[in-house]
Amino acid sequence: MIAVIGAGAWGTALANAMAQGEDVLIWAREPDVVASINSDHSNPLFLPGVELSARVRATTDLRDLAGIDLWLVVPPAQFLGRVLGSAPLEAKPTLVLCAKGIEAGSHRLMAEVAAEAAPGAPLAVLSGPSFAAETARGLPTAVTLAAASEGQAAALAERIARPTFRPYASDDIVGAEIGGAVKNVLAIACGVAIGAGLGENARAAIIARGFAEMTRFGVARGARAETLAGLSGLGDLVLTCGSTQSRNMRLGMALGEGQTAEQALAGKLSVAEGAATAPVLAEAAAKAGVDMPISAAVASLLAGQATVPEVMDRLLNRPLRAEVR
Ligand SMILES: NC(=O)c1ccc[n+]([C@@H]2O[C@H](COP(=O)([O-])OP(=O)(O)OC[C@H]3O[C@@H](n4cnc5c(N)ncnc54)[C@H](O)[C@@H]3O)[C@@H](O)[C@H]2O)c1
Numbered sequence: 001m002i003a004v005i006g007a008g009a010w011g012t013a014l015a016n017a018m019a020q021g022e023d024v025l026i027w028a029r030e031p032d033v034v035a036s037i038n039s040d041h042s043n044p045l046f047l048p049g050v051e052l053s054a055r056v057r058a059t060t061d062l063r064d065l066a067g068i069d070l071w072l073v074v075p076p077a078q079f080l081g082r083v084l085g086s087a088p089l090e091a092k093p094t095l096v097l098c099a100k101g102i103e104a105g106s107h108r109l110m111a112e113v114a115a116e117a118a119p120g121a122p123l124a125v126l127s128g129p130s131f132a133a134e135t136a137r138g139l140p141t142a143v144t145l146a147a148a149s150e151g152q153a154a155a156l157a158e159r160i161a162r163p164t165f166r167p168y169a170s171d172d173i174v175g176a177e178i179g180g181a182v183k184n185v186l187a188i189a190c191g192v193a194i195g196a197g198l199g200e201n202a203r204a205a206i207i208a209r210g211f212a213e214m215t216r217f218g219v220a221r222g223a224r225a226e227t228l229a230g231l232s233g234l235g236d237l238v239l240t241c242g243s244t245q246s247r248n249m250r251l252g253m254a255l256g257e258g259q260t261a262e263q264a265l266a267g268k269l270s271v272a273e274g275a276a277t278a279p280v281l282a283e284a285a286a287k288a289g290v291d292m293p294i295s296a297a298v299a300s301l302l303a304g305q306a307t308v309p310e311v312m313d314r315l316l317n318r319p320l321r322a323e324v325r
Pocket residue numbers: 006007008009010011012028029030046074075076077079083098099100101130131132133269270271272273
């Protein structure tokens with residue numbers, strides 16, 4: 001049996017994919033979500049329109065996960081430490097971290113947060129281009145699965161691979177995490193460009209120059225550039241910047257159309273992780289001396305410290321430079 005923590009769209013989609021091979025127990029915070037998964041095999045709150053396998057069962061009690069050896073950990077990034085802190089981790093289950101973000105305040109990646117909450121538990125990171133609704137419907141999905149060694153990642157990949165769900169093993173945990181966290185911020189930037197009518201040239205420029213930012217930041221944090229060029233970095237960047245299925249892209253479009261961040265985020269149950277990651281990333285990059293002008297622009301827009309014309313002006317008037325370096 002596999003456990004899943006968090007029954008948002010991605011936790012539910014992963015549970016449904018995993019149920020093709022093993023029984024799954026999913027923990028949800030919301031009693032209504034547990035009730036609809038157990039009685040109707042659906043999660044209309046977070047993943048409407050998808051019929052779930054009867055092999056997925058749900059609980060609101062984290063203690064029910066005790067004894068399960070493999071957990072997919074899928075709450076929003078800012079809650080991951082708190083949720084793990086309440087979980088029965090005595091048996092040191094393998095934790096596959098699936099949230100994409102950087103912890104506010106501490107600037108820690110999810111594996112650093114989990115290592116403190118679950119000392120001694122084997123850790124892995126699953127990240128890549130994966131809209132939940134598509135994975136849940138069994139459409140082909142390939143992701144990076146990073147663990148402490150490529151051997152551990154490969155063994156885990158054997159366990160969680162399914163006919164249309166294909167993990168690629170890696171030993172670069174930091175690289176897999178940074179790609180997923182940074183692409184959400186860049187997707188907001190692409191959304192702003194589209195929402196403000198700046199055109200497709202601008203979107204492509206943000207993707208390419210954003211990828212340069214992601215690589216600079218990742219390498220400074222110890223990632224390998226080749227990981228950032230893979231599924232969890234460039235792959236997810238292209239997906240998220242190219243589709244209005246992305247919540248981050250849609251948030252950016254609302255900003256580009258003139259809404260404030262408060263207006264664009266009001267009443268939303270679902271998470272656009274880039275909104276929480278952007279200020280943390282801007283701070284962490286400044287602290288590390290890494291130049292990330294697009295991410296910094298997103299952070300100032302979200303904070304209401306600049307308008308779209310102002311950030312455009314700032315970006316376009318930076319000194320001309322060589323493309324590489
Ligand atoms: N949705 C996707 O397509 C997708 C794909 C890959 C990765 N992810 C990542 O998965 C993570 C979860 O996103 P999602 O899309 O499944 O969520 P979601 O937006 O569908 O749902 C929100 C989730 O937040 C949880 N939540 C709200 N307040 C909370 C709190 N105080 N403590 C703990 N949990 C709380 C809710 O219970 C719910 O599970 C994010 O890091 C996201 O970037 C999402």
